[in-house]
Amino acid sequence: xxxxxxxxxxxxxxxETLSLSCTVSGGSISPYYWSWIRQSPGKGLEWIGYISYxxxxxxxxxxxxxxxxxxxxxxxxxxxxxxxxxxxxxAVYYCARRKTNTYFFDYxxxxxxxxxxx
Amino acid sequence: xxxxxxxxxxxxxxxxxxxxxxxxxxxxxxxWLAWYQQKPGKAPKLLIxxxxxxxxxxxxxxxxxxxxxxxxxxxxxxxxxxxxxxxxQQSNSLxxxxxxxxxxx
Numbered sequence: 402x403x404x405x406x407x408x409x410x411x412x413x414x415x416x417e418t419l420s421l422s423c424t425v426s427g428g429s430i431s432p433y434y435w436s437w438i439r440q441s442p443g444k445g446l447e448w449i450g451y452i453s454y455x456x457x458x459x460x461x462x463x464x465x466x467x468x469x470x471x472x473x474x475x476x477x478x479x480x481x482x483x484x485x486x487x488x489x490x491x492a493v494y495y496c497a498r499r500k501t502n503t504y505f506f507d508y509x510x511x512x513x514x515x516x517x518x519x
Numbered sequence: 520x521x522x523x524x525x526x527x528x529x530x531x532x533x534x535x536x537x538x539x540x541x542x543x544x545x546x547x548x549x550x551w552l553a554w555y556q557q558k559p560g561k562a563p564k565l566l567i568x569x570x571x572x573x574x575x576x577x578x579x580x581x582x583x584x585x586x587x588x589x590x591x592x593x594x595x596x597x598x599x600x601x602x603x604x605x606x607x608q609q610s611n612s613l614x615x616x617x618x619x620x621x622x623x624x
Contacts, residue, residue: 446563446606446615461613495562503569504610505553509562 403428405496405510413517419483423496423510430454430474434499436506437470437481441492451499452479486517521545521609523616531624538594540619542607547587551610554583554592557618558603566605567592597621 409421423435434457437449450460452470460468464483472479483490493514497506522545532538542552550570555563565574567583570590580595594601602623607616 445617446608448613448615497562500565500568503553504551504613505565505568505608506555506563507565507574509564512562 403498403508405498405508407494407496407510407513409513409515411514411516413486413515414519415487415517416485417517419481419486419490419494419515419517421481421494421496421513421515422478423480424476424478425498426477430472430477430479433501435472435479436497436499438495438497438506438509439490439492440495440512441489443489444492447492449481449483449494488517491515491517521548521611521614523607523609523614525605525607525616525619527619528617529620529622531622532597533624534597534599536597536624538597538601538621540592540605540621542585542590542592542616544588544590544609548609548611550586552583552585552590553608553610554581555606555608555615556601556603557606563606594621 404426406424431454434451434453436451440446452458467484469482493512495512496510498508500507524543526541552570554567557563571583582593604618604620606618
């Protein structure tokens with residue numbers, strides 16, 4: 402059974418960079434695409450972007466200027482960096498796997514709450 | 520960007536009821552739409568993809584239909600485990616609907 406687990410700081414100050422990692426177990430990073438999705442009370446579920454096992458990326462245009470994703474196939478994990486955070490970036494952040502041949506998400510991590518506050 | 524709406528925003532129902540939730544897209548998404556179930560404190564769970572394909576392991580009381588701009592999720596006989604919030608998602612710009620909460624009548 403594929404499992405995803407997010408990790409990273411839960412509290413950031415405005416202007417800092419959010420850095421999260423997602424470790425995949427029970428399956429391989431290859432040959433899938435991996436996403437980050439966040440959920441906040443104000444904006445609901447929001448897709449942040451995805452990265453393939455080979456490093457191909459696609460980011461939400463509304464966040465593109467601040468987002469970077471990377472993948473480490475040898476250690477079966479992928480990462481998210483979101484720069485210059487504000488209170489509006491406070492959310493539960495999920496990592497998820499894109500279902501083969503679709504743009505939908507079949508495996509999700511449990512989510513990690515990130516709060517941005519001074 | 521394609522905008523998604525769902526109706527109703529809240530639905531009160533009883534065990535055994537037939538429940539229908541509607542999702543509308545601001546422009547055609549063909550059949551590239553999915554439905555998810557989310558319970559409090561948990562990640563969303565994929566139920567239906569490509570408008571009507573049942574994800575493996577999902578009970579057959581869940582079904583999806585529709586195309587282009589209008590889609591429905593139907594639960595044929597609501598079970599206690601089905602009280603949750605349901606979201607649609609389209610694959611063009613990967614946007615989600617605002618959700619429909621199914622609660623106890």
